[in-house]
Amino acid sequence: MTLTDEPTTAETPVKEVGNARLRKEDARLITGKTSWTDNMVLPGMLHMAFLRSPVAHGTISHLDVSAAKDRPNVVAVFTGQDFKDEQGSIPCAWPVTPDMVNPGHPSIAVDTVNHVGEAVAIVVARTRTAAVDAVEAIDVDYETLPVVLDMEQAVEDGADLVHASTSSNTSYHFVFDAGEAGTGTDTDAAFADAEVTVSRRFVQQRLIPAFMEPRSAVVGVQGDNYTLWSATQIPHILRVMGALTTGIPEHKLRVVAPDVGGGFGGKLQVCPEEILALLVARRLGKPVKWTETRSESLMTAHHGRDQVQFIDVAAKKDGTVTGLRVRLLADMGAYLRLITPGVPALGAFMFPGIYKFPAYRFECDGVFTNKVPTDAYRGAGRPEATFAIERIMDELAVELAMDPMELRRKNWINAEEFPFTTVAGLQYDSGDYEQATQAALELLGYDELRAEQKQRRESNDPVQLGIGISTFTEMCGLAPSRVLGSLSFGAGGWEQASIRMLPTGKVEVVTGSTPHGQGHETAWSQIVADELGVPFDDVEVLHGDTAISSRGLDTYGSRSLVVGGTAVVKAAEKVVAKARKIAAHLLEASEDDLEFSGGKFSVKGTPGAGLGIQEIALAIFAAHDYPEGIEPSIDAEAAFDPVNFSFPHGTHLCAMEVDTETGFVKIRKYACVDDIGNIVNPIIVEGQMHGGLAQGISQALYEEAIYDADGNLTTGTFVDYLVPSAADLPTFHTGNTTHAATSNPLGAKGVGEAGCIASTPAVVNAALDAVRHLGVSDILMPLTPERVWRAIHQGGDGGARVAEGSNAYGGATTTETGYEEAK
Amino acid sequence: MTQINVRVDGASYSDDVEPRTLLVHYLREQLGKVGTVVGCDTSNCGACTVHLDGESVKSCTVLAVQADGSEVTTIEGIADGKTLHPMQKAFHEQHGLQCGYCTPGMIMASIDLLKNNPNPSEHEIREGIEGNLCRCTGYVNIVRAVQQAAGEMSSTAGAQA
Numbered sequence: 005m006t007l008t009d010e011p012t013t014a015e016t017p018v019k020e021v022g023n024a025r026l027r028k029e030d031a032r033l034i035t036g037k038t039s040w041t042d043n044m045v046l047p048g049m050l051h052m053a054f055l056r057s058p059v060a061h062g063t064i065s066h067l068d069v070s071a072a073k074d075r076p077n078v079v080a081v082f083t084g085q086d087f088k089d090e091q092g093s094i095p096c097a098w099p100v101t102p103d104m105v106n107p108g109h110p111s112i113a114v115d116t117v118n119h120v121g122e123a124v125a126i127v128v129a130r131t132r133t134a135a136v137d138a139v140e141a142i143d144v145d146y147e148t149l150p151v152v153l154d155m156e157q158a159v160e161d162g163a164d165l166v167h168a169s170t171s172s173n174t175s176y177h178f179v180f181d182a183g184e185a186g187t188g189t190d191t192d193a194a195f196a197d198a199e200v201t202v203s204r205r206f207v208q209q210r211l212i213p214a215f216m217e218p219r220s221a222v223v224g225v226q227g228d229n230y231t232l233w234s235a236t237q238i239p240h241i242l243r244v245m246g247a248l249t250t251g252i253p254e255h256k257l258r259v260v261a262p263d264v265g266g267g268f269g270g271k272l273q274v275c276p277e278e279i280l281a282l283l284v285a286r287r288l289g290k291p292v293k294w295t296e297t298r299s300e301s302l303m304t305a306h307h308g309r310d311q312v313q314f315i316d317v318a319a320k321k322d323g324t325v326t327g328l329r330v331r332l333l334a335d336m337g338a339y340l341r342l343i344t345p346g347v348p349a350l351g352a353f354m355f356p357g358i359y360k361f362p363a364y365r366f367e368c369d370g371v372f373t374n375k376v377p378t379d380a381y382r383g384a385g386r387p388e389a390t391f392a393i394e395r396i397m398d399e400l401a402v403e404l405a406m407d408p409m410e411l412r413r414k415n416w417i418n419a420e421e422f423p424f425t426t427v428a429g430l431q432y433d434s435g436d437y438e439q440a441t442q443a444a445l446e447l448l449g450y451d452e453l454r455a456e457q458k459q460r461r462e463s464n465d466p467v468q469l470g471i472g473i474s475t476f477t478e479m480c481g482l483a484p485s486r487v488l489g490s491l492s493f494g495a496g497g498w499e500q501a502s503i504r505m506l507p508t509g510k511v512e513v514v515t516g517s518t519p520h521g522q523g524h525e526t527a528w529s530q531i532v533a534d535e536l537g538v539p540f541d542d543v544e545v546l547h548g549d550t551a552i553s554s555r556g557l558d559t560y561g562s563r564s565l566v567v568g569g570t571a572v573v574k575a576a577e578k579v580v581a582k583a584r585k586i587a588a589h590l591l592e593a594s595e596d597d598l599e600f601s602g603g604k605f606s607v608k609g610t611p612g613a614g615l616g617i618q619e620i621a622l623a624i625f626a627a628h629d630y631p632e633g634i635e636p637s638i639d640a641e642a643a644f645d646p647v648n649f650s651f652p653h654g655t656h657l658c659a660m661e662v663d664t665e666t667g668f669v670k671i672r673k674y675a676c677v678d679d680i681g682n683i684v685n686p687i688i689v690e691g692q693m694h695g696g697l698a699q700g701i702s703q704a705l706y707e708e709a710i711y712d713a714d715g716n717l718t719t720g721t722f723v724d725y726l727v728p729s730a731a732d733l734p735t736f737h738t739g740n741t742t743h744a745a746t747s748n749p750l751g752a753k754g755v756g757e758a759g760c761i762a763s764t765p766a767v768v769n770a771a772l773d774a775v776r777h778l779g780v781s782d783i784l785m786p787l788t789p790e791r792v793w794r795a796i797h798q799g800g801d802g803g804a805r806v807a808e809g810s811n812a813y814g815g816a817t818t819t820e821t822g823y824e825e826a827k
Numbered sequence: 828m829t830q831i832n833v834r835v836d837g838a839s840y841s842d843d844v845e846p847r848t849l850l851v852h853y854l855r856e857q858l859g860k861v862g863t864v865v866g867c868d869t870s871n872c873g874a875c876t877v878h879l880d881g882e883s884v885k886s887c888t889v890l891a892v893q894a895d896g897s898e899v900t901t902i903e904g905i906a907d908g909k910t911l912h913p914m915q916k917a918f919h920e921q922h923g924l925q926c927g928y929c930t931p932g933m934i935m936a937s938i939d940l941l942k943n944n945p946n947p948s949e950h951e952i953r954e955g956i957e958g959n960l961c962r963c964t965g966y967v968n969i970v971r972a973v974q975q976a977a978g979e980m981s982s983t984a985g986a987q988a
Contacts, residue, residue, distance in 0.1 A: 026919055026920060026922070027919070027922065029927070030918070030919040030924060030927070031919075032927075033924055033926075033927030033930050034902075034911070034915040034918050034919055034924065034927070034930055034934065035862070035902065035903065035906060035911075035915065036860075036861070036862015036863065036901065036902035036903040036931050037862065037903075038861075038862065038927060040861070040864060040928070042861075042864075042865075043855075043861040133845070133847075214962055215926075215928075215962060216866050216872065216874060216926065216928040216929050216960065216961070216962045216963075217864070217866070217926065217928040218865070218866070263926075263927070264926065265864075265926045265927065265928030266925075266926040266928060266962050266963055268962065297868050298866065298867035298868045298869070298872070299868055299869075520926055521925035521926030521927065521963050522925070523925070687922045688922070690922070690968075691922050691925055691963075691964060691968060692925075694964055694965035694966075694967045694968065695925060695962075695963045695964055695965045696965075697965055698962075698964075698965030698966070699962075721867070721868065721869045721871070722867045722869055722871035722872055722960065723869050723871060727872075727960050727962060729953075729956070729957035729958070729959070729960060729966075730952070730953040730954075730956050730957055730959075730961075730966040730969065730970065731953045731954050731957040732957075733965060733966055735949070735967055735970075736965060736967055759965075
């Protein structure tokens with residue numbers, strides 16, 4: 005054992021947290037040395053291909069797979085009949101009400117199909133091409149049933165049913181009433197007494213997460229042990245749910261998420277295909293692989309959003325808001341997947357936004373339709389809520405002839421009022437909305453653009469300019485386990501980390517958070533480098549394998565840093581505490597006399613001698629000399645369960661040019677200032693903001709999953725579903741204010757979803773601000789040139805881009821005074 | 828089956844392929860060149876972009892038999908030993924990737940873009956890579972990366988001239 009000399013001048017350790025570290029992950033990603041699931045090849049591996057339903061609703065009247073079985077290189081063909089007794093149901097972890105109706109979700113259809121793309125048969129073959137070829141040889145007929153597509157029609161009395169086993173298409177009716185909850189006053193009274201009310205119907209179109217890496221699953225078989233490699237966000241949850249669903253004992257199922265190419269909530273799922281891969285591998289005793297095509301992905305991986313929102317706001321004539329009432333229809337699709345019903349319920353608490361509403365009532369009907377299920381997509385409930393509140397605040401401003409920012413300022417929570425308990429019962433931790441707003445106004449060049457807007461309006465320029473505002477907050481860091489319990493969620497919200505101090509002084513950090521592009525390996529290394537005082541490059545972060553990180557709750561809801569990062573901090577604190585005892589022993593000093601700085605224990609007031617924590621790792625590996633009564637290890641494990649959510653906020657401003665002659669919209673400038681608490685890595689933060697903005701803007705301008713009247717997805721390829729290219733998006737001007745979160749020692753609030761949640765209403769508000777003087781008060785998303793042109797030249801909200809019979813077609817329309825119900 | 832002879836990332840291969848085999852499937856499944864990935868079925872996403880005789884192509888839109896007698900360069904063949912290609916280095920330094928799935932194609936397309944236009948404007952970069960989709964980055968840092976690489980590659984070229 006050596007004791008190192010310490011320099012006589014005390015150096016302040018350079019902090020890694022806050023440092024713009026380039027990412028460790030990049031080395032393999034930029035050189036093609038990545039381990040995507042589809043790269044995996046196992047000896048004897050077979051390939052799966054699915055026959056999928058071409059009808060949205062029907063019974064399987066005839067299914068003959070014999071010709072497919074006879075095809076060369078085909079090993080087996082399975083149908084729902086083969087697995088009906090062992091496939092169970094795709095789990096739904098969030099029964100939002102006690103009487104929620106869940107008809108069950110078979111992984112493969114047995115008798116009936118309920119959406120286009122549902123699996124009907126599985127071919128297992130030696131090669132992928134042989135499997136796909138043999139699918140063509142399956143003989144199948146369907147007796148079609150009435151197709152249910154429009155939620156507003158689906159909830160009417162006597163409507164055709166998606167599931168014959170249910171009495172209606174309503175899965176649940178979820179209510180949050182602040183008056184009843186004791187967090188607010190009576191909503192009906194607020195509206196009865198209101199000086200001004202504004203009512204609107206907004207449509208959150210159906211979106212597709214569209215992660216770039218198609219889903220893929222490989223199952224390896226070792227006796228009665230199974231390893232599932234999957235392109236998933238949730239290896240830990242998938243292990244538990246996969247075990248419960250298939251009956252494979254949990255301790256005999258290992259799940260690995262290797263490099264995963266994006267998720268955005270779309271891989272927060274227990275996919276039917278993952279379950280079927282396990283069942284097929286178990287049946288055949290052979291390893292299998294399934295990798296989806298892009299069209300399979302768009303058609304069968306879960307979708308997001310899809311709500312019809314009826315919003316009423318009550319206010320005084322001076323602009324003070326007095327009440328908020330929300331009624332939602334939320335499209336579940338044909339089945340309830342992992343958190344399908346919970347997405348709108350999660351949003352329930354965010355509709356009041358940053359404003360001091362005294363009264364609030366939320367109601368939501370979850371509605372079955374013959375479409376692929378919806379579930380989490382970046383923001384999951386909170387973008388919908390933010391859109392509604394930020395849109396209706398603009399509508400209220402118009403009604404009151406107030407400046408939209410002044411209206412917001414009049415009603416938002418002031419900096420000195422934090423922590424603030426909202427009408428929805430949430431305690432917002434910290435922030436300063438005015439500060440972020442001022443910074444954003446400067447970043448945009450607000451005054452100049454307002455002047456230009458005025459000039460264009462006066463000159464009757466065919467290209468009009470508008471500025472849209474979104475002052476938002478979100479609940480992140482999912483989530484306090486007890487709160488999740490109170491919301492009937494089927495799991496907790498803690499996270500796990502462990503730190504292994506290797507004999508050579510290197511450090512392994514095992515995290516239950518599972519990255520798919522967020523840079524955990526870099527950020528966690530920065531945290532541990534600071535906590536342990538070890539070099540950044542001496543830290544390796546291990547993740548995504550249930551055999552390595554046995555406990556974890558994975559990555560979604562902007563939770564990784566806030567919850568998972570904190571677990572890492574807690575584990576590091578334990579390592580230091582354990583090392584302190586050994587340092588005291590070796591330095592022959594009292595623990596209380598030791599200080600730990602820059603990775604080194606030294607005796608207070610005794611410069612010149614010290615012991616590094618990496619040296620202690622070797623000493624305790626040798627274990628020749630350590631105190632009595634303690635274990636010979638300084639490794640440590642910690643779980644962290646937050647006591648509150650975190651609440652990032654920000655001000656997003658969009659300047660939009662609208663060509664009134666063509667309907668073409670173009671973002672002139674986009675600026676935002678976000679408060680996400682303390683920042684671990686500013687490069688990663690900026691990247692997360694950019695990506696979120698792209699997706700939020702894209703909801704406003706480009707993306708929509710469209711079904712035709714028969715329930716066929718007509719946007720089933722990247723030709724039709726418009727994921728924007730570089731040419732379709734502007735440069736983003738981003739900035740930050742910093743008010744540390746109070747619910748975790750890192751002070752981090754979460755950044756993964758902020759850009760996506762905040763930007764959509766800013767963009768739509770901007771377009772409306774440009775053309776409102778032409779009589780336009782709403783335009784359906786996405787703001788296609790056709791819709792914008794129609795809204796300007798023909799009135800209304802731009803009209804449907806979708807087929808008759810689906811949500812956005814023929815429904816209620818926005819009017820000057822509110823909305824007209826569907827005819 | 829049809830025999831093809833191809834050079835890929837500096838090595839020669841002679842293989843029998845089904846005539847319908849796409850170049851990307853040949854690269855991934857027969858040669859194990861899994862750095863090149865498949866992102867869509869319709870040649871929209873560009874994740875599979877490689878260079879075929881020096882030109883950027885989407886390898887899902889080329890049959891393997893069409894590559895017979897050709898030189899193919901993938902993401903795995905552009906670094907010079909341990910020295911990254913300036914475009915790889917720029918993507919790293921500008922944080923031009925997150926999940927990294929689009930990155931091989933994005934880098935290969937960007938190299939081709941600079942070959943045709945060594946000093947592109949931001950607008951020309953955005954137009955030039957519009958055949959490659961990224962879902963993570965919002966493209967701002969990809970544009971910055973291409974700008975950085977353009978600067979480094981033109982100064983290197985100038986020094987060599």
